Amino acid sequence: MADVNTIRTGAGSRTAAIDAGLRAHMSKVYGTMSVGMLITFAAAWAISGLAVTSDPAAASAQLREGQYLTSLGYAIYASPLKWVIMFAPLAFVFGLSAAINKMSAATAQLVFYAFALVMGLSISSIFLVYTGFSIIQIFLVTSIAFAGLSLWGYTTKKDISAWGSFLIMGVIGLIIASIVSIFFPNPALTFAISAIGVLIFAGLTAYDTQRIKTDYIAHAQHGDTEWLGKAAIMGALSLYLNFINMFMFLLQLLGNRE
Template structure:
């Protein structure tokens, strides 16, 4: 918000300030719109390749998980083979690849890459349908959506400078990742609960921080008139908020999801 106030008082004409206001609204709409499309792609991909079939389609069944649910041959090919590790780590490779190559991409290419990433993330998340009930997944998704909307709105409207939170949150995120890796070996329920609870707080803070950062970045660069750069900034902003949402959803699902 400090940047926006500076523009208001640093010799920018009223007409120009109005133009920046309108551009900011369009920019944020593109960020949220791109993120929403990505979320839809992820949800459809996760459900489509989850490898599940009901008793109405027993011909596809390769393994019975419970009386009314079967694993399909396709699901077995994914989850009962080393391919599951490829699917698990592919989203991370996409994020690093996009971040490293964004300056060489066009805005259109960056958007296609984001949608490809959302599809790969759907592959990675498909296993939640094997672990949690569909009802609890829907309930936690609704809780996450309401929480995300409130936190993002706060980040957009607050006059408080949240930039100081960035370093603290990133340090917390690094610590969280280390703890998750350690717990892969320990398999501690208590540590899993702590990781999930702390993770919710970290990604809640990142949602507000990233929203304000996207807004301030646009305001800083709006006067350059570089629409190609602003287009790519919108895609990267959508990616940041998408990751905040997905991770907060997963942390809440570990805390409140009903397991099969």
């Protein structure tokens, strides 16, 4: 007959191992996401010629004189390449999601970083539209909100998995409304899209954090390190996209324009 204390000790050891592994897994997710964010904003900053000065008067002079892009930025925005840069992030997301099972974890990580670089080029126009102080301010607000939402999603005992289908439908609705606003511009519609977008991606931040946690717990006992490595990359991608979208919608709502 198995000793009860032995069984309890074994169960406790497995639980402790899973907890330690979960912490390491989440650290990998947040670490990968953070590196991706640094790459994105470094790329966006480098494209804008306004990045070379912090003097508002000098920045205004640059705008008046058309000196608001670096040579690389000009090469992108003054050519059809801008359309490639605009839609490339979407192709990366679909490509990485479809091919993740055929990639190694190391390859998936490199693709994610390449995606972060292209995303930086894609959103670089924010430095031409909004003031630098406004961008930094909204970035800090987004960071605080994201941290709080992700922490809640990780620690809450409430099962929020039912939010998934509702939030995905909300994202689809946002995409449709955004396309409509391109052809039929309307300030009220733009405001509504931005406000609803913030709420949807705030919800997705909590939802995805809990999903990453529960997926790890469900698979950790199998010891599939390759799967766990890829899962960390895909988790980082999900949270990264939530952060970027929440930041962009908040910038549209609260940002001060040049």
